Amino acid sequence: MRKIERDLESKHQPCVFLEVESVNSPGEFITDLVAALVECQGASPKTRIFSALGKAFALVQENIDEIETPAFRAKLRSRLRAEFSDDWHEKARKVDEIFAGLTGPVCIILDEFPVAIQNMEAEDARKFLHWFRRLRQISPGARFIVGGSVSIDHVVYNIGGTPVINDFRRVTIGGFEEGIALSVVERVFQEERWEYSPEIGRAVLDCVGEPYIPYFIMIVLAGLKEEADISGGVPSPALVERVYNRRILGSEGRHYFEHYSRRLQTTYSGQEAKAARAILSRVSVAGSLPVGIAYDIFRQSTASESEDAFLALLAQLNHDFYVNSEHSGELRFYSKMLRDWWRIYHAGTW
Secondary structure (H helix, E strand, C coil), X not given: CHHHHHHHHHCCCCEEXXXXXXXXXXXXXXXXXXXXXXXXXXCCCCCHHHHHHHHHCHHHHHCHHHCCCHHHHHHXXXXXXXXXXXXXXXXXXXXXXXXXXXXXXXXXXXXXXXXXXXXXXXXXXXXXXHHHHHHHXXXXXXXXXECCCCCHHHHHHCCCCHHXXXXXXXXCCCCEXXXXXXXXXXXXXXXXXXCCCXXXXXXXXXXXXXXXXXXXXXXXXXXXHHHHHHXXXXXCHHHHHHHHHHHHCXXXXXXXXXXHHHHHHHHCCHHHHHHHHHHHHHHHHHCCEEHHHHHHHHHHHHCCCCHHHHHHHHHHHHHCCCEEEEECCEEEECCHHHHHHHHHHHCCCC
């Protein structure tokens, strides 16, 4: 998401980036959004953004000459938090005025948006999603880019359903193509002044497995650097394998993957998490698992015969990049590296 921001800024495109993972209420979201518009880099008091803000909020209009000072931003944020702390739904109409007044294009990037929705009280989240949909519809000058590490479908399912997000155009971010992945590995080797060979590049990618996810590639390279710095070893295919098995899959590397386990507890219901763990445990050992057997595990774990609930769980595990079920009715881990880690630490947890 930050790369999108950099690309837009390089083209002198007005852009606002918001990391909303810690947002817990609609009022906090609106406060952060308005404050981010004020802080939009490259803007000046004469731009359409500030003009729209000034019409909606008297504080902005009265202090237009101070709008780029830190003191003003802090004052604005404080007042907005107080204003939106209660009855946010009615007061949010002021934000509608801001966006309706934008002639555009202004890009609003919202990272970890599903987590913010999940943090809100259910009724607030439901109202917020409907308000946010209306905001998108009345804002021809704004383009919203929404991303997250968890599936938004599962989050909105029980608080309004997919109709509130059916105007989103989905873009799935996968791993690198093999050639690009190898070029990344080679560039890191050059920066570290290590001798690179196609064999060692292949060894790194073999640890990661397809798809070649950038985060996992960096885990291997970071582990290789730590080992080289500590032991003075020269990077080689054999050293890559040793680093992978002992350092990355060992206790030292557990923190790289632990959030995949914790996320089941925070984003899935109790019964869903129990069934998901049981299914993932079996898949990690077997390599692939027929969907029919996964359904049997689901029924045993939840005491539910609901095929709809089972299919919803599979969709969630797919969307959250745990498994891939596109191979003729077989479940497989989306990532070889994640499967290796899960087999070591969670294969026995049901």
